[in-house]
Amino acid sequence: MYIYDEYDQRIVDERVDQFRDQTRRYLAGEMTEDQFLPLRLQNGLYIQRFAPMMRIAIPYGLLSTRQVRKLADISRQYDKGYVHFTTRQNVQLNWPRLEQVPDILAELATVQMHAIQTSGACIRNTTTDPFAGVAADETVDPRPWCELIRQWSTFHPEFAFLPRKFKIAVCGSEEDRAATLVHDIGVHLHRDREGKINISILAGGGLGRTPVIGSVIKEDLEPAQLLNYLDATLRIYNLYGRRDNKYKARIKILVKAMTPEVFARQVEEEWHRIRAVTEPLNQQEIDRVSAHFTRPDYDSLADQDFNDLSLQGSASFQRWLKQNVSPHQQPGYSAVTLTLKATSDAPGDVSAEQLDVIADLADQYSYGELRVTHEQNLVFADVPQHELPKLWQALDNIGLATPNRGLLTDIICCPGGDYCALANARSIPLAEEIQQYFEDLDYLHDIGELDLNLSGCMNACAHHHVGHIGILGVDRKGEEYYQIQIGGSSAKSASLGKIIGPSFKREEVPDVIKQLMSVYLERRHEGERFVDTSLRLGLEPFKEKVYGQKAA
Structure with missing residues (x-):
């Protein structure tokens, strides 16, 4: 990964000193809110519903374990003991105190991190494939x-x-x-x-x-x-x-x-x-x-037969092996996705304790690096295949071995009304209700690949327009409702989803998704994903199923 040179470090350190003085002047009343606004935005600081929110840059989603441990320490010392990974491959703190933000930036600078240009009308963090290289x-x-x-x-x-x-x-x-x-x-x-x-x-x-x-x-x-x-x-x-x-x-x-x-x-x-x-x-x-992006010193290994007894384990391990382990350029290695989508946890959230263990595991199994994905998950990019059972067991011990990458419950979700002042509706509780409703892993695997994206407002931080199913929180006379669209995709054949009809109350949404799934399972062709079937059939069969049953 890229390592700062003297110039990189100096400009980051100078920015910390600059913002420390700007914050001091603002808190002392020497600077107005309007004057301070562009300065805090240039340093990744928003004012959310209940507290400031600080967005920290993770350039192209690549982290060292030293940086992961620093994020864990910062979340314990300056926040509430967890962090939130975003669809921009960044990380957010939801509860920092304004007067302590310069101290957080100084801590970040010690591990070559910053919050520069993570907000404001500027060029933001450049993103890429989490499996790059x-x-x-x-x-x-x-x-x-x-x-x-x-x-x-x-x-x-x-x-x-x-x-x-x-x-x-x-x-x-x-x-x-x-x-x-x-x-x-x-x-x-x-x-x-x-x-x-x-x-x-x-x-x-x-x-x-x-x-x-x-x-x-x-x-x-x-x-x-x-x-x-x-x-x-x-x-x-x-x-x-x-x-x-x-x-x-x-x-x-x-x-x-x-x-x-x-x-x-x-x-x-x-x-x-x-x-x-x-x-x-x-x-x-x-x-x-x-030259900063050389390949690790890989061992000479042969590809393992995943049906071999040496890789056999529990049914949970087998599901994880099938769903969360990806092919690799190097023989004998795989990439492993940690889905941050366990039921009852806010999508994209990780505790400080989990971060510490993740850092240890990345050092042990993946050359000390970690990737952040567009789907708010994490990736170990270089895992020897013969170590997969041990890694799975260690992840399972901390609740991060959920075998649902790319499935319906691997929900991309913005913080919504629980945090964001712009949101029309809460996102996190609905995501949890959907996960609970679809806990049957056999059913999820029968459905197969499905991107479900859930945004709390039209700003689309969860990219609901390009979800195979996209859900948008809307305000109807002070009440939270949710609009559903289908057929979106962010792949090379990208498409924008189409709204199926009038919005729904929160408690109705999981059953609406179940009705959409029933049309898909009844009418899919062999090998078709939900998005393929929805584009082939159009909206009408889905609308008839959902609104016909609702009207009855």
Whole structure:
């Protein structure tokens, strides 16, 4: 993983000192709320329903065990003993005290972490595939390119006050596990027939109030021109993006208004102007950054036969082996997902005690690294297959061996009305009720792959628009209701879900999902996922089942 140099550490330390003084002046009454607002946002600090919320950056979702242990210590000392992992591969503290935030930032700086640009109208944390570097279908390791983007975008003077927040995702695999089509910019890395890296750029994706699938604006970009091209794209957005209406300020609105073709031409013209006066990325710099992402010193192992008696165990272990263990580039190794979706736990939450054990296990079984996923889960990327039974037992002992990765109860869920002042409805209690309703693992495995995303408001922090089933909390005359849509996907064939009809009370939602499942199980073709069946059949069979029974 990337290790700070002297310059990296100095700018993070200086930012801590700067914000400490800004916080002191604000608390002393020397700075107004309006003056302090952009300063706290630049340091990842929001004001939520009951307390501040602090968002800490995890660049492209990669953590060392030293950083994991520091997060555990901080959560114990400055919060309530747990952290929350987000769909942006970041981590949040829900209960820090404002006067202690500079101390938290100072603690983070000791392990090369920060909260810079995790909020505000700037370029946010760049995200990627949590299986980067080990995925069997990977053609280009995206991590060095994410790091180059991070270094380019952090404190970029021209893009510190954009019309709105800006999110970039990078993918280097056949399967898009970074949801690049619903980001402001999506970067696709691939190789040509000669093995050279080429880059495709997508722009104008995004969710929220106006969900849009991104459009390709550039193909076959030379890697050396990546940052220049991103500069050009951001300049056009910064110049023409609307600042008079925050609901129309995202780049997706600009691209749609201009049309992708016109927007691409504008970017191309700006890119040529930049190229005339700016040096491209040189190979020396690409190699310098790439050198931080070498492969571990793997042992020479053979792939295990997962049907072999040496890997046999309880039924729970077998389910976990099938559902939470993924293929790896290196023979004899697998990647393991820890789903943070045990029933009765808020999705994405992990206690300090669990973090300590996770760090120990990552040191023992996965070369001291951990990944954060877009689905609010964690990944051990490099586990020797013969160690899988021991790892499963250790995870089971701390309640993190739930065998439901990619199943209905692996719910992506925002904090909702329990924390967020913007939410129309509570998300966490409904997620728990759905998990309890569908506890039968045999039934879940019969249903198969299903993404269920649950947002408490139209800001779509849980990406409900691209869930196979998306649930949105809405306010109906002061009461919490939930709108349901189906058919969404964040994969390379991305699609936006369609609303099935009027919203439901919270207690009705689990049974509505059961009715949707009954249509799927009755009418699916062999090998079809729920999303495939819903797109093939359209809304009508599902609407008839749900609202016909409700009316009766």
